[in-house]
Amino acid sequence: MSRLILHIDLDAFYAAVEQRDHPEWRGRPVVVGAEPGQRGVVATCSYEARRFGVHSTMPIAQAVRRLPPETVYVRPSMARYAKVSQQVMGVLETVSPVVERVSIDEAYLDVSGLTSLVGPPAVIGAQVKERIRHAVGLTASVGIGPNRLIAKLASDAQKPDGLTVVPPEQIGGFLAPMPFTVLRGIGVKTAPRLERLGVKTIGDVRQLPLETLRHHLGARTGTQVYQQARGLADDRIDPDRPRRSISREMTFPEDVSDPRMLEKTLRWAAQEVGSIARQTQHLGRVVTLKIRFHPFETHTRSRTLEVPTADDVALFGAAWSLFAAEPWSGRPVRLIGLGISGWSATDGGVQRDLFETAAPEPCPEHDRLAATLDAIRNRFGADDIQRGLNRRSPGSGSARRRSRYSHRT
DNA sequence: TCTGGGGTCCTAGGACCC
DNA sequence: TCTGGGGTCCTAGGACCC
Structure with a gap:
């Protein structure tokens, strides 16, 4: 018996959330991404903007040239989108327990067992769409087929607000x-x-x-x-795929040569990565430094640590020493970032026992760092940076973190 | 026309060990 | 004085996806 796999894709997700929350933007081209005149790309745009040939990953300068003056340009608010995404994933779990989230706006469901309870595939798909619309006020495109590939291509086949079912006997003609x-x-x-x-x-x-x-x-x-x-592909849906790495990086509005600015940015990245790692209870052994020079020349350097860590200072120290060991100083830097991977002694990707022993130090640079990033916040990544700072602001993040660990010392 | 950010997986060479 | 084969880890880079 072949399985029944459902793929769901929220339509123009970031732009749709913006239009939902700003009714005056409905019916107008909306571009979520970099600001006009800056470095960067279109993350997502509304269907009104797509009619002008604009699409994700298009350089923002190019998009501006194509779009009419009434276009709305807005920077992404990832925290808001993540919240909506969570709601949607919750809805999906009311449909089937076997849900695999593949990105902020996409998921696969195994609905093999649902036909006898709910009805034929088209009824299941319609129910998923209706529940999402009711819960968050957004449209989704749904595809259903015997494996992940067919389900995905089916959801792409009709957009937006589409529903496409491809039974096994129609795969050949469909593809x-x-x-x-x-x-x-x-x-x-x-x-x-x-x-x-x-x-x-x-x-x-x-x-x-x-x-x-x-x-x-x-x-x-x-x-x-x-x-x-031939339509042959994976039909397994895994709700608990463990995460393999955590990383943070930043492209500067203009290339940076000042090592102090690079250091500060790397400290910020280390705090972000460390914070996420601790929240998700991951200790990593491999620290990777990523750097990009003009013209888009990208390098990575990694180091395997003796002891797995989620400590901001240890992460920063490893990355900074990797940077210092290279003859790069003085070269203008376009992007710098840091990642962690290589979990050891995993417990389904999560390391509860090991984590108990890790007592991360608060970063002493915090205030200066916050001031610097605040100054450049309006130029790029405002929402992301803000989230990072909020988490560590006095009385919230750092206080909570201290109290969480102090009783173990 | 200039190319974000956060991921996954693969390849390939070298080190090291048996 | 010459030198197999395999396994695993480490590192760097690249392709791809959303």
Whole structure:
């Protein structure tokens, strides 16, 4: 028996939340992302903006040139979107216990067992959409099929507010006319390799022998593309996929050469990463420094620690020593950031026992750091930075954190 | 036209060990 | 004085996804 997998995708999510919360913006192009005149890209835009050819990841300068004067530009408010996302995920869990959240606006559900209780797939899909609309006032596109690939492509097939069911016997006809670039793992680098073979659609891909695909795409991707072209893909939904890493990075409004500014930013990133790691009870051994120079030249340096940590100071220290060990000083920096990974002795990705022994130090730099970031807050990432600072403001975050750990000392 | 941020997974070379 | 094969860890980079 084949499974029944449902994919749900909230339509133009960030922009839809903004239009929901600002009725005067409804019917107008809304761009969520960088501000005009600044460095950055479109994160999401409303369907009114898409009509002008604007889309996610488009440089903001390019979007401005295409869009009319009545366009609304707004910076993302991730905290708000995360809250709405949580509500939606809660709704999904009322439909099926097997929900895998794949991003802030997407999830997969295994609804195999629901047909006898609820009805045919289309009824299940309609119910999901209606419950979301009722709970948060947003539309979603839903796709249903026998595996993740088909469900995902089905939800993409009709947008916004779509509902598409692809039964097993219709997979061949559903896939054949689609451009092969919709398959998983085909991006800007691998697409040209297939194009050179004269391939345009998934139907074309099906004409190629497995060996040809493996030769041109590599063994792994080649095999995967071969199977996907035949509608074969993973049908497992895992509600508890553990997180593998935590990271924070920042692109500066203008390139930065001042090492003190780089240090401060790295301290901020370390506090953010440390805070999330402690909240989610993760101790990591691998600290990674990420840095990007003009023109978009990106490097990473990582170090494996003797002792797993979630301590701000330890994270910063490791990253800063990685930075100091390189002959980079003086080069203007576009982006700097830090990440942690390599959980050890995991308990389903969470380390309760180990975590008990970790007593993170409050960062002594906090006040100066807060002042600096406040000064640049209006230029970029305002919401994210603000959230970070709120968490540590006197009387809230830091006080709570101290009291949480002091009784163990 | 200039390219955000937070992730996952894969590859490949070298070290090290048996 | 020459030198196999395999496994695992570490590190850097890259492709891709949302």
